[in-house]
Amino acid sequence: MSSLDRADVARLAALARIDMTDDDLDRLSGQINAIVDAVATLDGVAGPDIPTTSHPIPMANVVREDVVEPSLTPAQALAAAPQAEDDRFRVPQILGEEA
Amino acid sequence: MTDWTRATAAQMADALAAGEVTSVELTQAHLDRIAAVDGDVHAFLHINAEEALATAAAVDADRAAGAELPALAGVPIGIKDVVVTEGMPTTAGSRILEGWIPPYDATVTRKVREARMPILGKTNMDEFAMGSSTEHSAYGPTHNPWDLERIPGGSGGGSAAALAAFEAPLTIGSDTGGSIRQPASVTGTVGVKPTYGGVSRFGAIALASSLDQLGPCGRTVLDTALLHEVIGGHDPHDATSLPEPVPGAVAAAREGASGDLSGVTVGVIHELGGEGYQDGVKQRFEESLDLMREAGAKVVEVHCPSFQYALAAYYLILPAEASSNLAKFDGVRFGLRVERETVERTMAATRAQGFGDEVKRRIILGTYALSAGYYDAYYGSAQKVRTLIQRDFAAAFAQADVLVSPTVPTTPFKLGERIDDPLAMYLNDVATIPANLAGIPGMSLPSGLAPEDNLPTGFQILAPAHEDARLYRVGAALEALLTAKWGGPLSSLAPELEVAR
Numbered sequence: 001m002s003s004l005d006r007a008d009v010a011r012l013a014a015l016a017r018i019d020m021t022d023d024d025l026d027r028l029s030g031q032i033n034a035i036v037d038a039v040a041t042l043d044g045v046a047g048p049d050i051p052t053t054s055h056p057i058p059m060a061n062v063v064r065e066d067v068v069e070p071s072l073t074p075a076q077a078l079a080a081a082p083q084a085e086d087d088r089f090r091v092p093q094i095l096g097e098e099a
Numbered sequence: 100m101t102d103w104t105r106a107t108a109a110q111m112a113d114a115l116a117a118g119e120v121t122s123v124e125l126t127q128a129h130l131d132r133i134a135a136v137d138g139d140v141h142a143f144l145h146i147n148a149e150e151a152l153a154t155a156a157a158v159d160a161d162r163a164a165g166a167e168l169p170a171l172a173g174v175p176i177g178i179k180d181v182v183v184t185e186g187m188p189t190t191a192g193s194r195i196l197e198g199w200i201p202p203y204d205a206t207v208t209r210k211v212r213e214a215r216m217p218i219l220g221k222t223n224m225d226e227f228a229m230g231s232s233t234e235h236s237a238y239g240p241t242h243n244p245w246d247l248e249r250i251p252g253g254s255g256g257g258s259a260a261a262l263a264a265f266e267a268p269l270t271i272g273s274d275t276g277g278s279i280r281q282p283a284s285v286t287g288t289v290g291v292k293p294t295y296g297g298v299s300r301f302g303a304i305a306l307a308s309s310l311d312q313l314g315p316c317g318r319t320v321l322d323t324a325l326l327h328e329v330i331g332g333h334d335p336h337d338a339t340s341l342p343e344p345v346p347g348a349v350a351a352a353r354e355g356a357s358g359d360l361s362g363v364t365v366g367v368i369h370e371l372g373g374e375g376y377q378d379g380v381k382q383r384f385e386e387s388l389d390l391m392r393e394a395g396a397k398v399v400e401v402h403c404p405s406f407q408y409a410l411a412a413y414y415l416i417l418p419a420e421a422s423s424n425l426a427k428f429d430g431v432r433f434g435l436r437v438e439r440e441t442v443e444r445t446m447a448a449t450r451a452q453g454f455g456d457e458v459k460r461r462i463i464l465g466t467y468a469l470s471a472g473y474y475d476a477y478y479g480s481a482q483k484v485r486t487l488i489q490r491d492f493a494a495a496f497a498q499a500d501v502l503v504s505p506t507v508p509t510t511p512f513k514l515g516e517r518i519d520d521p522l523a524m525y526l527n528d529v530a531t532i533p534a535n536l537a538g539i540p541g542m543s544l545p546s547g548l549a550p551e552d553n554l555p556t557g558f559q560i561l562a563p564a565h566e567d568a569r570l571y572r573v574g575a576a577l578e579a580l581l582t583a584k585w586g587g588p589l590s591s592l593a594p595e596l597e598v599a600r
Contacts, residue, residue: 009463016422016466017429017443018459019451031521032460036467038522039411043476046483053485055309056295056538057341057564064335076202082436089431091442 004033103128104265105591108174108322111268115162115173122155122162122173126217129175133219133266135598141241142251142261143220144180145188151175151217158215171325172215177267179258180221181228182313183302184208187218191304192226192236192254195453196434205302206334207271207313214329219267222257226455227425228278228306230254231527234518235457242514243286245554245593249511252282252527258316259286263593269326270316275306276413277506277531279314280543284506284557287545287589289574290316291323292531294564295538296341298327299334307420308339310413310535318590320544320575321356324348327567343565351568355575358583361395363573366499370406371530371559376508379549383556384505387546390580401498403491406533408484413532414525415468415481422465428453460521489537496563501573504530506543506557534561542570544578545589555589 004012009029013020020028074087083090103111103125114120130148137143158173183189183201185208190196204212211218225235233241233256241256243249244264251260258270259282272279274292283290291314298313305311315326331345367388372381388398430436430449437448454462468477495502507527517523534541539561546558558577562569582588 004467008467012463012466012470013459014447015470016462017426017446017450018454018462019447024451024459028456028460028463032463034522035414035460035464035525039414039477039481042408042411042415042480042484044480045405045408046480046487050483050486052479052482053489054482055339056485056489056536057339059296059339062338072202079202080199080433082430082434091431092438092440092445094442 004029004036104132106268107319108171108268108317108325109319111174112171112325122158122217123152125173126151126155126175126219129219129267132264136264136596137266138599139242139247139596140244140260140264140266141239142222142257142264142266143177144190144192144223144238144257146220147187147218151219154215154217169214169329171329173217174269175217175219175267176211177219177222177258177261177270178208178211179255179271179273180224181273181304182207182271183304184218184221187221189221189304190238191228192224192238193453193455193458194237194435195428195449199434203302206299206336207330208302210330211271216329222255222261222270224257225254226458227304227421228254228273228275229421229457229461231277231281231524232514232517233257234514235455237455240514243511244596245287246511249513249554250285252285252511254278255282255316259283259288259290262286262288262316262318263590264596268317269322271313271330272316273303273311273313274535275310275312276417276535277528279316280506280531280541280557280559281528283316283543285511285555287555287593288316288318289320289323289542289544290314291327291542291567291570292534292540293327293331293567294341294540296339297346297540297567298330299337299340301334301336305424307417308424309420310417312535318588320571320578321349321352324352324571341565346565346567348568348571351571352575355572356579358394358576358579360391360573360576363395363501364397364399364499365391365573366399366401366495366502368406368495368502368504369400369402370404371504376505377510377549377551379551380505380507380509380556383547383549384558387558387577387581388503390584391577394576394580399499401495401502403488403495403533405484405487405491409488409533409536410525410529412481412484412488413536414464415477416485416536418461418465419468419478420465422462422469425458425462457521485536488533492533492537492539501569502561504559506530506559510549510552510554510556530559539564540567540570542574544574546581547589548592
């Protein structure tokens with residue numbers, strides 16, 4: 001199992017949309033790599049015939065009656081938004097210059 | 100004058116029904132206690148005094164008018180800050196949600212309100228429930244009332260410390276890998292993680308959706324049973340909610356209180372003991388087993404060989420699910436926003452400022468475990484190990500009615516001791532994690548004080564899925580046996596906290 005270097009951690013942080021300073025990378029890279037080394041012991045423990053478990057208590061096709069229930073008003077839904085306008089969440093531009 | 104904060108929730112409910120005390124008096128007594136000691140303990144992130152007293156006054160008025168009231172009406176409660184509460188700040192211990200007021204109640208909050216229980220406030224926790232010490236709370240750690248320099252456990256250290264410091268008789272916790280049971284163990288209190296799906300997760304801010312479970316915390320087994328019946332049951336708003344009715348927790352706790360364990364087979368999990376477990380923890384565990392034998396229980400040893408891989412599987416599955424669940428904190432709809440030129444850069448700047456180190460570590464780890472080329476080796480392997488652990492439990496429960504172990508390998512460590520060593524921190528949950536991976540219910544109750552440091556040790560009881568009632572039957576019996584031996588509950592032995600003036 002491969003280990004993670006500083007550049008890998010920087011790339012993963014970018015994928016996860018978390019800005020990292022050099023200090024952050026210095027502090028976190030070694031710790032994350034130690035955790036990866038510890039969890040890598042699992043590879044090959046269970047053979048190909050062992051099924052995976054994604055959910056502890058299997059349940060399928062859970063539905064409920066299709067009835068109208070009270071829900072949040074637009075004002076309630078927007079009350080905690082950092083910015084709102086015309087009953088919508090307001091955000092900075094979606095695409096960068098290069099897009 | 101009676102100090103009502105020392106009573107159990109069951110005693111408070113009886114006294115309210117008998118007219119010996121009012122809910123306003125009870126609620127005010129706890130608010131006074133919080134004012135006196137929470138400066139040192141820091142179990143609460145938000146105090147909800149005004150609303151709690153209004154709820155209490157309404158219960159008192161209804162009771163005076165002869166109304167029929169729920170069993171715990173008027174008994175105050177604290178709610179872990181991972182559970183959303185309409186009109187009350189909810190942060191999950193994170194800066195990214197600082198000041199957020201949810202526009203709705205979690206199902207558990209609604210049930211607590213319908214039970215007419217005054218909500219004292221929101222309890223402290225590790226950020227998004229990631230941690231075993233509350234040191235990852237963005238608002239500062241909670242301190243263990245047994246020794247203020249030590250951790251109260253985590254993530255629900257606030258909910259457990261509030262009980263141990265007599266700031267609340269009952270609290271709500273959440274348990275993803277032990278966050279109810281481990282804090283209960285290190286604070287000398289009782290905590291129950293129900294069967295997965297036994298308590299609705301609607302409105303509980305998700306950490307790892309296939310592992311998370313809300314549950315009751317108290318100072319006695321009966322008190323947790325009473326709260327379990329308030330918060331449990333089917334909820335159409337949670338697709339993983341079990342359709343069956345709440346297990347008869349209170350009846351089982353009352354049955355167990357006789358202390359009789361004849362006909363019960365107790366399986367000691369070989370892999371959850373021995374090396375790495377503190378001497379005093381092992382000693383108190385063995386003494387509890389002796390008491391159970393004397394009370395008629397048959398004690399056998401069971402083997403769960405796959406448990407050696409449980410911690411590793413957990414630290415792949417949890418970060419994978421958490422990295423997905425925490426994607427919603429993007430600075431768009433609620434919480435913190437650090438404004439940048441584009442929305443994508445805004446998200447990255449917001450998450451950098453709003454999340455603490457442990458949250459960042461786990462999101463990055465989860466992103467890695469789910470990435471192309473590594474998914475099968477990491478996440479896939481972990482899910483297979485989960486199957487092996489379920490099979491180990493099934494085989495063990497074929498030999499025993501309940502399984503037992505120490506809840507935590509050690510007594511509480513000092514604040515700061517493991518903060519820079521995530522792996523050492525993770526090891527604290529080695530005995531509690533298997534239950535979450537398998538979805539089965541578990542309880543921790545006090546087994547005494549370790550002779551070497553005079554700090555609390557915990558006894559864990561596990562039952563098959565849907566058999567939560569067994570925890571209460573066996574837990575109440577052991578509690579009765581231990582209380583008789585000690586001459587009173589363990590909580591009464593806690594050192595007196597200095598009271599602020």
